[in-house]
Amino acid sequence: MSEEILFVDLESQRKQLIGIDKAIQKVLMHGTYIMGPEVYELESQLSSLTNSKHVISCSSGTDALVLILMSLGIQKGDAVIVPSFTFAATAEVVAWLGATPIFVDVLPDTYNIDPSSIEEGIYVAKENNLKLKGIISVDLFGQPADYNALEDICEKNSLWLLPDGAQSYGASFKGKPVGSIGLATSTSFFPAKPLGCYGDGGAIFTNDTSLAEVIKSLRVHGQGSNKYDNVRIGINGRLDTIQAAILLEKLKIFQDELEARQKIANVYNSNLQDLVQTPKVLENVSSSWAQYTIVLNKQNREQIIEKLKSNGIPSVVYYPKPLHQQSAYKNYPRVMKLNVSEHLSENVLSLPIHPYLSNSSQHKIINTFSKILQEAKEREEII
Numbered sequence: 001m002s003e004e005i006l007f008v009d010l011e012s013q014r015k016q017l018i019g020i021d022k023a024i025q026k027v028l029m030h031g032t033y034i035m036g037p038e039v040y041e042l043e044s045q046l047s048s049l050t051n052s053k054h055v056i057s058c059s060s061g062t063d064a065l066v067l068i069l070m071s072l073g074i075q076k077g078d079a080v081i082v083p084s085f086t087f088a089a090t091a092e093v094v095a096w097l098g099a100t101p102i103f104v105d106v107l108p109d110t111y112n113i114d115p116s117s118i119e120e121g122i123y124v125a126k127e128n129n130l131k132l133k134g135i136i137s138v139d140l141f142g143q144p145a146d147y148n149a150l151e152d153i154c155e156k157n158s159l160w161l162l163p164d165g166a167q168s169y170g171a172s173f174k175g176k177p178v179g180s181i182g183l184a185t186s187t188s189f190f191p192a193k194p195l196g197c198y199g200d201g202g203a204i205f206t207n208d209t210s211l212a213e214v215i216k217s218l219r220v221h222g223q224g225s226n227k228y229d230n231v232r233i234g235i236n237g238r239l240d241t242i243q244a245a246i247l248l249e250k251l252k253i254f255q256d257e258l259e260a261r262q263k264i265a266n267v268y269n270s271n272l273q274d275l276v277q278t279p280k281v282l283e284n285v286s287s288s289w290a291q292y293t294i295v296l297n298k299q300n301r302e303q304i305i306e307k308l309k310s311n312g313i314p315s316v317v318y319y320p321k322p323l324h325q326q327s328a329y330k331n332y333p334r335v336m337k338l339n340v341s342e343h344l345s346e347n348v349l350s351l352p353i354h355p356y357l358s359n360s361s362q363h364k365i366i367n368t369f370s371k372i373l374q375e376a377k378e379r380e381e382i383i
């Protein structure tokens with residue numbers, strides 16, 4: 001019998017983490033569950049790994065985004081441009097603070113925010129009498145957005161750039177690690193992300209010292225000189241010490257995991273590129289391959305998912321509905337054309353890509369998927 005194929009395999013990963021029980025035990029022994037020494041050690045390691053002057057760990061990727069927006073004073077009357085083809089948290093944090101997300105389109109090959117659509121988004125903000133403050137770009141499926149183009153637009157229009165790096169920790173753009181680009185970057189340690197903990201967690205990366213100070217205060221109820229001195233309205237946004245200890249263990253194998261993901265992506269690319277649209281990675285850019293997402297050529301996606309499933313292969317649709325079509329977000333302003341976001345949401349499919357996917361499983365996925373597509377094509381030709 002062949003081994004079970006999992007979409008994400010945290011169990012195999014745990015077997016590699018030989019120091020994990022001891023690391024957790026250590027926290028239980030010292031008992032500093034909140035802001036213990038592991039939290040500061042993690043922040044310091046992440047800071048040197050990303051060449052980012054300040055790293056502030058926090059309670060989730062969503063809280064990382066909201067803490068940055070709060071530190072920038074985002075409020076009602078302000079607008080922030082976001083891609084429509086992303087996870088809801090990217091736009092949610094803007095709306096949460098009473099500001100307005102403006103939805104723009106993404107590119108068909110990288111699935112990341114489309115710079116030309118941003119130009120139209122800037123116009124939409126003016127039409128709606130909103131004060132446009134910045135752009136939250138998303139490094140979708142692990143690939144950094146085109147930061148060169150984005151930084152140009154931001155500079156020309158006096159906007160800040162906030163990369164939502166929830167899926168891209170470990171990736172790089174033209175030699176710069178994710179976390180070192182833009183005014184501040186957020187990431188998520190949700191268990192299924194490339195660098196995940198065993199619960200919720202996140203981090204903020206910035207080179208701006210005064211911003212970092214405000215974020216640290218906001219993370220603990222807007223504290224001043226101590227926790228019972230409140231100088232601004234904040235949140236409870238800390239990362240648990242146990243989660244920091246787990247992340248420190250996971251960092252020891254993270255580089256190997258990134259390489260394993262890249263190898264699988266290469267195998268998929270070379271075997272699937274003639275059958276479907278495979279993901280395009282920009283030159284001198286590396287992806288952390290949070291997902292391996294292909295675009296079908298109008299084949300019946302539901303049927304393909306069912307057939308993969310009956311062959312023991314899990315697959316997932318990220319994301320079935322763009323945000324501008326979601327009931328919670330459909331009344332926010334948007335650019336006219338969001339065709340690419342709509343097309344992708346109807347045709348994308350993510351295949352398993354975790355670092356512990358064996359060669360035989362990779363080939364089973366490729367062979368089964370190819371066969372299903374071939375059969376679908378033959379049926380169409382008969383009709």
Ligand SMILES: *Cc1c(COP(=O)(O)O)cnc(C)c1O
Pocket residue numbers: 060061062063086087089090138164166167188189190200201202
């Ligand atoms: C996962 C994710 C988030 C939110 O992170 P959480 O840790 O789950 O709060 C935000 N943005 C994107 C693009 C994500 O994929």
